[in-house]
Amino acid sequence: MQFSYQDLVRMALFAALIAVLGLVPRVDLPFAAGIPITAQTFGVMLAGLILGPRNAVMSVLLFLFVVALGAPVLSGGRGGLGVFFGPTVGFLAGWLLGAAVCGWLFRLLLKAMPERVFASALMASWVGGIAAIYPLGVSGLMVVAGLDARSAWIAALVFIPGDLVKGLISAWIVSRLPAVYRT
Amino acid sequence: MISLYISKATWLHRVPAWVKLASLMAASILALSIDTGAVLVLACLVAAALYAFMGRPGLDRLLGLRVVLPIVLALGVLQAWVMSIDQAVVSVARILLMIMLADLVSSTTSMQEMMRVIQPLFRPLSRLGMDVSRLPILVALVIRFVPVLIAQWQSQAEAWRARSLRRPWAAIIPPFLAMTLRRADHIAESLAARRRR
Numbered sequence: 308m309q310f311s312y313q314d315l316v317r318m319a320l321f322a323a324l325i326a327v328l329g330l331v332p333r334v335d336l337p338f339a340a341g342i343p344i345t346a347q348t349f350g351v352m353l354a355g356l357i358l359g360p361r362n363a364v365m366s367v368l369l370f371l372f373v374v375a376l377g378a379p380v381l382s383g384g385r386g387g388l389g390v391f392f393g394p395t396v397g398f399l400a401g402w403l404l405g406a407a408v409c410g411w412l413f414r415l416l417l418k419a420m421p422e423r424v425f426a427s428a429l430m431a432s433w434v435g436g437i438a439a440i441y442p443l444g445v446s447g448l449m450v451v452a453g454l455d456a457r458s459a460w461i462a463a464l465v466f467i468p469g470d471l472v473k474g475l476i477s478a479w480i481v482s483r484l485p486a487v488y489r490t
Numbered sequence: 491m492i493s494l495y496i497s498k499a500t501w502l503h504r505v506p507a508w509v510k511l512a513s514l515m516a517a518s519i520l521a522l523s524i525d526t527g528a529v530l531v532l533a534c535l536v537a538a539a540l541y542a543f544m545g546r547p548g549l550d551r552l553l554g555l556r557v558v559l560p561i562v563l564a565l566g567v568l569q570a571w572v573m574s575i576d577q578a579v580v581s582v583a584r585i586l587l588m589i590m591l592a593d594l595v596s597s598t599t600s601m602q603e604m605m606r607v608i609q610p611l612f613r614p615l616s617r618l619g620m621d622v623s624r625l626p627i628l629v630a631l632v633i634r635f636v637p638v639l640i641a642q643w644q645s646q647a648e649a650w651r652a653r654s655l656r657r658p659w660a661a662i663i664p665p666f667l668a669m670t671l672r673r674a675d676h677i678a679e680s681l682a683a684r685r686r687r
Contacts, residue, residue, distance in 0.1 A: 309619045312678035319628050320674040323635030330640075357667070365620065372612070372625070373632050376604045377494045377596040380636075385557060387494045387596030392518060392588035393558060394565055452565045453581040458572045462565075476660055483664035488671050 314362050321358060322370035325350035326380035345382035348440065348470060351402045352432040352477040355409025357488060363406035371399060397447015401440035409435025417489075424489070428478035436477075437470045494596045496547045502540075502598040507607045510595045517591050521584050527576055530583035537590040544598075551597050558589055605629065631677075642670060 310318075328346040354363040370380070379386035390396065409431045416427035441463055448459040481489065502510070524530055541552040562585050570578035596604075605626060612622050646662050646669070 310621075312682040313675055315624065315628060316631065316674045316678040316681065317671065319631035320635055320670060322628075322632045323639055324670075326632065326636050327639045327643075353667070357671070361618075368615075369628055369632060372608070373629055375608060376601045376629065377599070378601070378633065379494055388514065388592035389555070389558075389589040389596065390592075392585070392592050394561060394585060448565075451581075451585060452569065453573075453577065454565070454569060455572065458568055462568060476663075479660070480663050480667065484668055488668060 310362075310365075314365075317358055318362055318366040318369055321350065321354040321363070321366040322373060324353070325367070325370045326373070326378075329380055329382040331382075346473070347382055348402070348405070348436055349473040349477060351406050351440075352409055352436040352474060353480065355406045355435050356413050356428050356431060356477060356481045357484070358410065359414060360407045360410035363410045364403055367402045367406045371403075374399075392451070394448055394452045395444070396451060398440060398444035400447065401443035404443060405435045405440040407435070408439040411435075425478050425482040428481040429474060432474040432477045433471065436474055437467060441467070494551070494593065495600055496544065496551060496597045498545070498547050500544045500548070500598065502544070502594065505598075507595075507599045507603045510599060511607060514592055514595050518588055521587055524584075525580060527579040527583060530580060530587060534583050534587045534590065537587055537594065540594055541590070548597075551593070552590070555589065555593060558586075562586060562589075601629075638673075639670060642666065642673075 325347050328350045331346040351363075351367060354366050357363075358366060374381060374386050374390055375388060377387045381390055385393075390399070412434055413427055413431035416430055417424065420427060445456070445459045445463050448454050448462065449456060452459075454462070521530070521533070524533075538552060541548040544551075562582055565585070566578045566582040569581060609622055609625055612620075612625065616622055643666060646666050650662050
């Protein structure tokens with residue numbers, strides 16, 4: 308299993324895309340543990356759908372590596388090692404899993420129903436971008452912030468509507484892309 | 491790109507990066523084992539003092555950390571509400587302490603140095619076919635792609651405005667992505683042609 312130059316450059320492209328999406332003005336809901344709603348999970352979903360599971364995980368990993376090096380590329384200009392000790396670290400770990408699940412499920416569904424690109428992409432980004440990310444994110448909240456499961460879930464659930472919309476948009480985008488750019 | 495790094499050399503800059511990272515790990519384990527609010531608050535003050543010793547740039551960096559305050563304070567309120575105020579003080583102080591210490595390492599270690607220390611940790615990836623010696627060029631690509639992507643988006647938004655009275659929205663994302671993917675593939679071709687590793 309080798310990475311071609313195309314794989315590598317696309318990985319870098321999506322890592323940069325996730326960084327750029329962090330510049331999109333964010334909406335903070337401070338009453339809900341203030342987890343910033345960022346456009347960045349949107350980048351994670353797109354990476355999964357377009358790059359496929361392996362390259363998408365590598366791309367998110369590369370992004371996190373750049374964060375660890377000290378580049379302020381997370382939404383709100385955050386970055387550096389501090390992020391990995393903050394309450395949202397679980398969500399960052401969730402992105403890795405989410406990108407993998409999203410890419411894997413999209414391939415699977417697309418094989419089963421090749422004409423239903425939108426439906427497959429929507430399913431994949433909802434499962435990968437939400438169902439895979441939240442359990443890890445909430446566990447992070449519980450461990451780092453010492454919240455109990457119930458209040459951690461309540462704090463996180465507020466963001467699910469936004470993520471449902473992000474899934475819809477990514478599915479629509481992928482269904483409008485030329486087929487060569489699909490996994 | 492602006493990094494968190496403070497370029498003015500201080501005593502912390504002279505400490506080897508691996509020592510700073512190892513101390514950070516030790517501190518995180520220690521902080522998790524302390525359950526006394528007062529001790530953690532004291533440790534926070536010590537961490538803040540470390541920033542202050544670096545002078546003006548250090549204090550600016552410390553002030554820059556206020557972006558995390560809404561999240562952390564909201565968590566504290568939630569915790570004071572469902573558990574107890576003591577518990578809330580402990581976890582807020584613990585999170586702030588770790589963020590301050592970790593950021594201190596980031597702001598006194600250059601990207602190159604950090605790369606040298608972190609890179610070996612990624613060595614297991616070579617089992618998946620990922621050549622770790624390529625990481626530096628990938629990081630450079632990511633950082634270079636950021637302004638390129640922004641410029642490309644702006645030019646496409648401008649083209650939309652020239653054609654339409656409505657504001658540019660999701661409609662320009664698919665062509666934007668197709669264009670950037672094509673551009674990435676061109677870069678890959680030229681890298682392959684030069685056999686860059």
